[in-house]
Amino acid sequence: MRILSGIQPSGTPHLGNYFGMMKPAIELQEKGEAFYFIADLHALTTVQDAATLRANSRELAVDFLACGLDPARAVFFRQSDVPAVTELAWILSTVTPMGLLERCHSFKDKTARGFAASHGLFAYPVLMAADILIYDSDLVPVGRDQKQHLEVTRDIAGKINETFGETFKLPEPSIREETAIVPGLDGAKMSKSYGNTIEIFAPENVLKKKVMGIKTDSTPVESPKPTENSAILGLYKLVASPEDYQAMEADFLQGGVGYGDLKKRLFAGIWEYFSVHRARRAEILADTGLVDRVLEEGAQKARHVSDSVMARVRKAVGL
Ligand code: ADP
């Protein structure tokens, strides 16, 4: 089974990225042949500064490795190191109905947030379909917000098969329901674009400040506190043991513990959870050349697969 996923280097990786995408992807690397990549071509639709994009890509590579991506098990590479993916995107675009892309939420969301309505942003799902199909992927672990893109991928693959004969297998999404939406500092979905993120590798004082800044209501210390949609509980559940989580939930329900104390416990929980990752990150940063080596080897392995799929595609469509 081939497992594939990508993540855009569009900012510093946060807990939403970790629990929604990176952790499930890392766990899946045990279950099959994993291909994970840094979607720098996709990030170019919103990050249009060379130094920033380069720095983000590097940081993402370091952080993903620090979180446990194992280059001995998973093929880890940069999307742009496999240029054939843009060729495939073009081929796919010739059978992709405009209406299919017009229905995609992400284009509407991003233009509503002020990003220029470029062709690249509009065609984003086609490039994503190419990412998936060029490696004959079976399973694609993503957050729930990417579900529609997986549906588009399956539609496009079906169109190619219908038009040119059986060429692609249809990939399945893998979406973890329990961590489908990680809450941010304001209780809404954690996202770079909402400015409510907690970065995985934030320094201790920054992390503490962020956690202490989580938005809460004005329930007095002694009173029971609402557990529904609580960002504190939602985040604590991800990092604490079941017993510690239940203890915090009980404190919410009984009252008598203030939000300040609850946040301190959450901070300690997050800091502890990532201690192993932080140590690994320091080792990675100390080994100059490691990241370049990993990505170069990954690119070679990825191109090996994409070359053979592209030969099949070109033959099927008459190029
Ligand atoms: P952002 O919303 O911060 O821009 P991205 O859209 O780049 O994050 O998401 C990268 C990956 O992380 C995707 O697979 C996405 O589903 C996942 N992800 C991002 N934020 C969350 C979240 N709050 N909860 C769960 N998964 C998330």
Ligand code: TRP
């Ligand atoms: N669109 C994904 C995101 O924003 C990133 C991505 C690009 C991706 N290509 C992919 C994810 C292929 C899975 C498979 O998070």
